Amino acid sequence: MQIRREDVDHVADLARLSLSEEEREKMTRELNSILGHVDKLNELKTDGVQPTFHVLASLKNVTRKDEVIHGLDRDRALQNAPSQKSGCFAVPKTVE
Amino acid sequence: MALYYKSAKELAGMLSRREVSAVELTRAALDRAEQVEEKVKSFVTRTPDLALAQAEAVDRRRATGETLSSLAGIPVAIKDNMNTFGVRTTCSSKILANYIPPYDATVVDRLNAAGTVTVGKTNLDEFAMGSSTENSGFFTTRNPWDTSRVPGGSSGGSAAAVAVGEAVISLGSDTGGSIRQPAALCGVTGLKPTYGRVSRYGLVAFASSLDQIGPFGRTAEDVALALSAIAGHDRLDSTSAPVPVPDFTAGLNRGVKGLKIGIPREYLAAGISPAVREAVLRAVEVLVGLGAEAEEVSMPHTEYALSAYYVIAPAEASSNLARYDGVRYGVRAGEYSDLVDMFSRTREEGFGPEVKRRIMLGTYALSSGYYDAYYLKAQKVRTLVNKDFEEAFRRFDVLVTPTAPSVAFGIGQKTDPLAMYLEDVCTIPVNLAGLPGMSLPCGFAAPEPAAGVAGGGPTAGDGNGLRLPIGLQIIGKAFDEETVLRVGHAFQQATDYHKQRPALDAKGGARQ
Numbered sequence: 351m352q353i354r355r356e357d358v359d360h361v362a363d364l365a366r367l368s369l370s371e372e373e374r375e376k377m378t379r380e381l382n383s384i385l386g387h388v389d390k391l392n393e394l395k396t397d398g399v400q401p402t403f404h405v406l407a408s409l410k411n412v413t414r415k416d417e418v419i420h421g422l423d424r425d426r427a428l429q430n431a432p433s434q435k436s437g438c439f440a441v442p443k444t445v446e
Numbered sequence: 447m448a449l450y451y452k453s454a455k456e457l458a459g460m461l462s463r464r465e466v467s468a469v470e471l472t473r474a475a476l477d478r479a480e481q482v483e484e485k486v487k488s489f490v491t492r493t494p495d496l497a498l499a500q501a502e503a504v505d506r507r508r509a510t511g512e513t514l515s516s517l518a519g520i521p522v523a524i525k526d527n528m529n530t531f532g533v534r535t536t537c538s539s540k541i542l543a544n545y546i547p548p549y550d551a552t553v554v555d556r557l558n559a560a561g562t563v564t565v566g567k568t569n570l571d572e573f574a575m576g577s578s579t580e581n582s583g584f585f586t587t588r589n590p591w592d593t594s595r596v597p598g599g600s601s602g603g604s605a606a607a608v609a610v611g612e613a614v615i616s617l618g619s620d621t622g623g624s625i626r627q628p629a630a631l632c633g634v635t636g637l638k639p640t641y642g643r644v645s646r647y648g649l650v651a652f653a654s655s656l657d658q659i660g661p662f663g664r665t666a667e668d669v670a671l672a673l674s675a676i677a678g679h680d681r682l683d684s685t686s687a688p689v690p691v692p693d694f695t696a697g698l699n700r701g702v703k704g705l706k707i708g709i710p711r712e713y714l715a716a717g718i719s720p721a722v723r724e725a726v727l728r729a730v731e732v733l734v735g736l737g738a739e740a741e742e743v744s745m746p747h748t749e750y751a752l753s754a755y756y757v758i759a760p761a762e763a764s765s766n767l768a769r770y771d772g773v774r775y776g777v778r779a780g781e782y783s784d785l786v787d788m789f790s791r792t793r794e795e796g797f798g799p800e801v802k803r804r805i806m807l808g809t810y811a812l813s814s815g816y817y818d819a820y821y822l823k824a825q826k827v828r829t830l831v832n833k834d835f836e837e838a839f840r841r842f843d844v845l846v847t848p849t850a851p852s853v854a855f856g857i858g859q860k861t862d863p864l865a866m867y868l869e870d871v872c873t874i875p876v877n878l879a880g881l882p883g884m885s886l887p888c889g890f891a892a893p894e895p896a897a898g899v900a901g902g903g904p905t906a907g908d909g910n911g912l913r914l915p916i917g918l919q920i921i922g923k924a925f926d927e928e929t930v931l932r933v934g935h936a937f938q939q940a941t942d943y944h945k946q947r948p949a950l951d952a953k954g955g956a957r958q
Contacts, residue, residue, distance in 0.1 A: 353810065357810065358806070360813075361806055361809050361810045361813060362806065364813060365764060365793075365806060365809040366768075366771070366786070366789040366790045366793055367790060367793050367794055367797075367802055367805065367806070368787070368790035368791050368793075368794040369794065369802070370794075373802070377802070377803065380803060380863055381803070381806060381807060381810065383862075383863070383864055384756060384803075384807060384863065384864060384867075385807075387752075387753055387864060387867075388753045388756055388820065388824075389753075390749075390750060390753045391750060391753050391754060391757075391820075391823050391824060391827050393750075394747070394750060394830065396823060396826035396827060396830070399826040399829050399830060400826070400829055401822055401825030401828070401829060402825055402826075402829045402832060403655065403825055404655050404685075405641050405642075405655070405832070405879065405880030405924075406641065406642050406685060406687060406880070408687075409642075409684070409687070412684035412685075414681060422548055422549070426548040427774075429546065429548060430544075430545055430546060430548075430774065430776070431773070431774060431775065432772055432773070432775075432776070432778035433778065439773050439774055441773055441785055441788070442782065442784055442785045443785075444784075444785050
């Protein structure tokens with residue numbers, strides 16, 4: 351499959367990367383080169399093969415008791431925030 | 447032998463007999479770093495004050511007659527993608543340049559409980575994506591055997607630190623070979639445990655179904671000691687396996703008599719340098735000489751593993767790295783017009799080229815219309831790769847392969863992303879299957895001429911006897927690190943490749 355420049359624009363938008371014009375051109379070439387190698391997968395017939403999303407097949411629905419346990423307190427959770435206000439993370443206004 | 451080059455095993459004995467104090471040992475490691483760090487650049491952050499405080503605490507506890515763990519007082523280095531409470535953790539990324547974790551990773555917690563001394567946080571390829579540390583957002587670590595060459599990656603700083611005596615043990619993480627390949631290139635021993643053996647809580651996630659933390663040491667025995675300290679179920683990581691943890695040092699001396707070793711022929715095929723192939727086959731002969739039985743085996747899906755990995759790992763990474771949005775932590779872009787623009791500019795400025803490439807690749811593979819063709823297909827191929835291992839392990843106790851296709855390459859030599867990805871062709875299948883794999887030194891070779899690469903030709907030392915380490919990979923059954931370590935230990939009892947030290951500050955390859 352060929353990846354086109356429009357695909358790169360679309361994917362960059364999905365991934366929230368404001369790539370420069372130059373990066374977009376380069377990315378188109380490089381992704382095609384990598385995906386060209388990945389196309390090797392199509393040499394294999396995989397009808398009826400189950401996918402492996404995870405190797406620890408024995409682990410299913412790992413849960414714990416529904417009890418309150420101590421987490422990070424607010425000051426620590428906020429200590430790395432680029433911007434904070436009134437004990438919250440501060441971000442640009444999103445609704446008018 | 448210099449104190450900083452002794453094994454953790456030997457140092458533990460010296461510490462418990464009070465022949466050396468933890469503070470003296472720590473000073474030896476810190477002084478060594480002071481001496482070589484400018485040339486090697488293993489560390490993003492060094493923590494001498496923390497190290498000395500921890501060492502003093504160990505000495506105080508020992509003075510009261512307390513029985514301490516065998517790792518108490520041993521200098522360790524931690525890859526800078528594992529959270530350390532109050533100590534900057536960057537993942538070698540500009541986007542986390544100022545991040546101070548509010549908690550310790552479980553492995554750090556367990557090392558602290560064992561009384562180890564943290565000497566610093568080591569350099570890596572940004573977010574562990576790469577095989578040379580050249581993708582670090584800050585600087586490239588140098589291979590102590592030849593500082594014009596890469597140490598391998600992504601855990602290049604952790605491998606170099608142990609190779610050069612800045613730490614006795616270090617921790618790395620391995621998603622596609624990031625412990626084993628730098629261990630090979632730096633001439634040290636590095637183990638990627640079984641997926642689920644070691645808690646990933648506090649390890650900054652790259653590809654969650656593949657990532658695993660493991661130790662570096664200068665001997666298999668030291669690696670076994672370190673693994674015993676960090677392994678085991680953790681309620682904070684739901685993918686850590688609730689299985690018993692043995693004392694990994696207990697069975698090391700049982701030898702390899704009667705052990706069945708498989709040699710997958712696909713791992714010795716095209717792309718592997720003749721020197722590496724010869725060294726691996728010679729290592730097999732050593733093991734056969736010790737009583738093991740070796741036989742060739744075919745694993746026909748091996749050649750598809752790399753392609754499957756370069757869909758699965760970027761897909762998981764694109765999801766994991768969505769969290770870097772400049773809201774809760776990390777560096778936020780200086781100028782933006784609105785919220786979405788803030789996300790996009792923060793990520794544009796904060797991520798390096800390889801991270802962006804993998805996010806793009808992964809986002810594409812998961813996007814509408816391509817999910818079945820790429821992501822689902824790759825996960826099905828993963829099943830086939832894993833079945834090759836299942837079948838091989840019905841006949842064999844361990845598999846033996848090269849770790850990396852060649853010895854350390856020059857800084858700046860591999861500019862094509864795909865050429866760099868091929869560095870991990872022998873290690874990636876092991877991550878897809880979640881198996882334990884260890885690399886240890888099995889020989890030395892002269893550098894290879896870099897064909898067709900301008901400026902990448904012979905470097906200082908060529909023709910003057912420059913020798914670079916070769917790594918042997920031992921792959922085991924799931925949760926059978928014991929056998930992998932036993933084979934490695936037996937090999938190291940019979941050989942002295944692991945006793946060679948880089949001639950960083952001495953002429954002509956110091957032999958210890």
